[in-house]
Amino acid sequence: MSDTVAILAELGVQTKSIKKNWNEARLYETAVASGEARVAKGGALVVETGQHTGRSAKDKFTVRDATTEKTVWWDNNASMTPEQFDALWTDFKAHLAKQDMYSQDLFGGADLDYRLPVTVVTEFAWHSLFIRHLLRLPTTDELSGFKTEFTIINCPSFRADPAKHGCRSETVIAVNFAKRLVLIGGTSYAGETKKSVFTILNYLLPNQGVMPMHCSVNTSDKDDAAIFFGLSGTGKTTLSADASRTLIGDDEHGWSENGLFNFEGGCYAKMIKLSAEAEPEIFATTKQWGTVLENVVMDATTRELDLDSAALAENSRGAYPIEAIPNASLTGRCGQPKNLIMLTADAYGIMPPIAKLTPAQAMYHFLSGYTARVAGTEKGVTEPSATFSTCFGGPFMPRHPSEYGNLLRELIARYNVDCWLVSTGWTGGPYGQGNRMPIKATRALLNAALDGSLNTVEFRKDETFGFLVPVSVPGVDAKILDPRSTWADPAAYDKQAAKLAEEFVENFKKFEAYVDEAVKASAPKPKVTA
């Protein structure tokens, strides 16, 4: 296979026109001229995505054939038959024949041994710009010998038909590993494209012994890389951009014998209520030419941005090349990690802001993938709900969690990595009563973990979770380290902690057959209260 033109011919795709590998400036001009986008004060490109302002996880389907039958974990991945995919593909091609399209030949993966050449074909110029920011650009030389290995076609104006295509609605994300093709239709949320590349790498890399991870990574000149696992909204992007560390990437990485590597070349940050003070590096990107601002509210006349407004979406986003962050790595690669952090936004206010995990506890929490969803803007809803998304990335993990878990466990042991659980969620009570953990406090605790100083402080054992929690950390209010003491009613804390422990135990049942006694013994134990 080869680059855009050859691959489209090989796939039998005809488009009205195809603009191949256009650069940022040309895509900008076209996106504005065609009415897809507007320019904000400072130069960022502002777009609105309409109905879909986040991923449509339930509209994602993987083709179930003789191979994927055995390699995909179907409990966690919705399936589509090869015949349904073919019907979708036929209709997709008929639709594409009437469209002016853009394409980019890019790499997913900064490690030269493991990178995947992909061609991303999009209906929107701004989607082409987005994916050019997010993935890794080939050099001129690499482009001349480019051989695509996977094609992603994103056509928001296509409407899927559940009766014919085996999907659920007019929106579809169809992944076909045999045909090396992903089709996206009926949604404009740009995150679908980048998470499709992630899904592909998550499927392919374990076969090469590489651990793919939904995490951010940063390092320093001391070669002390840190991995930050976490579900959406837990702080991967926010916390990895830190003035005192070198950013490797904010969302998707691989871990091999060569070290850690970014799958991407850009970041995709949440813009809602972004604070210039707590997140200065990310804030600066909103005022730069090149940044794609998705569903950020802008005044039509002054072109001032209103980052606090959720009028278009709670999940407003900014996409920018990693160079937009001052202390970012351009190679996207670093050495073996010293620390591994699992981020959770515990809205129940039960988890401590930091805890030290044994390797077995780390495996337990990796397979559990706990965070909590909060009501957000919905009226009248005050209760948070627990979410367990395995490997901290359930919607992007085609294989059985034990495959990822076993790889991770081996790597943690081989490189002697210290593991931590960090709650960026609520303190002083649950969502609705307490407050979100201050970013400053989380950063101070993380810095103490990463510079090694946290290994020398006094710890207590958490009665419910069994992990070790520091009693005091220089520069941090000792009270927040013990969540129970921050609640007005400690008995209410105990009750809620027991309830959360039960939810963990219930969720973990499906993994019990795949883990050893030490991992099973890492389950939280509801504390017996008098």
Ligand SMILES: Nc1ncnc2c1ncn2[C@@H]1O[C@H](COP(=O)(O)OP(=O)(O)O)[C@@H](O)[C@H]1O
């Ligand atoms: N203590 C904290 N740590 C990290 N993020 C926090 C914290 N408190 C509030 N936030 C907010 O939570 C959100 C975290 O989102 P983000 O970093 O994009 O997560 P992810 O990349 O994991 O999806 C940001 O909007 C950030 O401002």
Ligand SMILES: C=C(OP(=O)(O)O)C(=O)O
């Ligand atoms: C882009 C996404 O990732 P995250 O929220 O983890 O940054 C997403 O989930 O759509």
Ligand SMILES: [Mn+2]
């Ligand atoms: Mn992120």
